[in-house]
Amino acid sequence: MSEPREHGATAASSLSASTPAAPSLSKPAGSGARGAMGETLLEVRGLQKHFPLTQGIVFKRTIGHVRAVDGVDLTLRRGETVGLVGESGCGKSTVSKLIVALERPTAGSILYKGKDVARMGGRALKEYRREVQIIFQDPYASLNPRMTVGDIVAEGWAVHADAAPRKGRLKRTQELLDRVGLNPDYVNRYPHQFSGGQRQRIGIARALALQPEVIVCDEPVSALDVSVQAQVVNLLEDLQDEFGLSYLFIAHDLSVVRHISDRVAVMYLGSIVEEGTDEQVYASPSHPYTQALLSSVPLHEPHLRGQKDRILLQGDVPSPADPPSGCRFRTRCWKAQDVCAQEAPALVDRGQGHPSACHFAEARMVVPVDVE
């Protein structure tokens, strides 16, 4: 366990260096000490989470399962951002909770640097939880209203004492606040004294305090106004460059996900239907659901209005307690045939250059290319 401690110390020194004189602040130092870019950090294989549906008050009988996550594969490499998009109820937030070990998977595995998180215990799990941090959607509910901002940011150090030397923690806290764009003199203020965007910055500072390798961002900008949203997106990008962070960026806003992500996975009813680089998924989507989703996004440039294919989906997402047989999307799909009800399509490359979970995958451009 000496290695992580040492790593913690180097990163600590790099963080404390807000003066340009300190060499350890530069990007290569951060990523170099941590290993090669592109190395696989997180590998999720066949991940499932089924929540029991119970009936009865005293004697609870299980009458079924909500298949919130039903077979998800994901890979996150060092220094990259993987976007996970989907509509409400598709299971994307459950994925984030599983990855930060707030929930235990029903089946499947999460490998972090080759080790199965489910088999970790004690110190290994503690170390994992330090290295994989999370930022939540709701900046109002995710900060304790009775704690000062300084205490919120420093709280992680109570558990992970080796992440920051006991002396100088106040100074570190202030440096962290400064780094996320807050006034360092605000350490003694309470969350209610901040606006939504500022609170989200506090949440980011709290995650950074433990020098994580991976940050799971669960809808980090959805609750923010557009002008503030852009500030936070830029901050996340800067921090990634500076500290060599890897992000799993979960959101329902397709534009934000495209902007920030290197690779994108589209989720529908508990499983991933399409995956690829941002260009592959957005410019040549091959799964009908991805196409419908993209075609529904309103464009804000007047000269592009009316230039895209409109695909209006019929009906609602089926209940994850009783998902359709075969392909999950077949009940709303215009391409559905008999085979779709019998056989669940695997997420494999079907000649489009990127994986798509559709028997009849076919690239189709739905979003006009901006030629301005």
Add this chain to the structure above:
Amino acid sequence: MTNLDLTKPTAELAAQGTPLLEVDDLRVEFRTRSGVVNAVNGISYSLGAGETLAILGESGSGKSVSAQAIMGILETPPAVISGGGIWFQGRNVLEMSAEDQRTIRGPGISMIFQDALSSLNPVYSVGFQIGEMFRAHRGLSKKAARAKAVELMDRVRIPAAARRVDDYPHQFSGGMRQRVMIAMAIALDPRILIADEPTTALDVTVQAQVMDLLKDLQQETGMGLILITHDLGVVNEVADNVAVMYAGEIVERGTVDDVFGRPSHPYTEGLMSSVPQVEAKGGRLRPIAGQPPNLARIPSGCPFHPRCARRRLGAEAAPGRDCATDVPPLRLVVPGREAACHYSEEVLGVRAP
């Protein structure tokens, strides 16, 4: 464009005949124990039949409060309409008796809200709630009102309406609940429908369905639609004209094509470059610095000046156009376009792609 009257809002020029609704220098303030919050500071606009006007703004810009004032559903106190007029088909609503105002709500102006679940009563069936419009305003019997409710649910494309009319709000999905609310709102064929963030709580595929429905209903009935939203994409796809609000004021107004294509106010310009595009990965976002102002302490001069990259202060400013001290009026910049900025011509000329 010949008889251009600058005291009248731009939208009127586009609309044919008398406008359905004219809002003139409307002011709303909240008188709270800790001081006065100026939520709406003198906004004017008009709406014609069949026209869609989008009111675009971020949280706290006063866009919802102005709509509630028109609808007559402001919570008073603390909210007080401290000035201005709201003219519905030539009559000032603010000078009407409460009883007369009530007759306008429903057949004249009706409204749908963001959160359909909390806007519907959980202990009554949706059919009963839709039918209430007919019972209260038209004196229909329960049975006739229920039949009308089924008809309306069909019109807003709720599948199997006859079977679902006795279901309760919690039995519907978010998109279907929003349709129920739209059904209630259009029950009495209103002249004007105010939609306050109608799709913000909905997923994008459902949002597309609901916006399509609103457009179709508007085409059928010719009603005027006021769309209150913070979503630039929705404005672009649905609205004819747009009024951009900031700190309780309209800072820019014109057709959507003009305003979004070539903004003439730095705030609009900032919004456009803050939003990532789905059609391209794009470069680094250029956000607006700082935070929206506290409406209890609106900055002097131009309310946007502390966040504005183009502000000119002191010696830099042209005489009488110091952004920190001189309030820029909403003025005509080019035909069909108004903006409240001392330096709109500059903004208009140099929008980076």
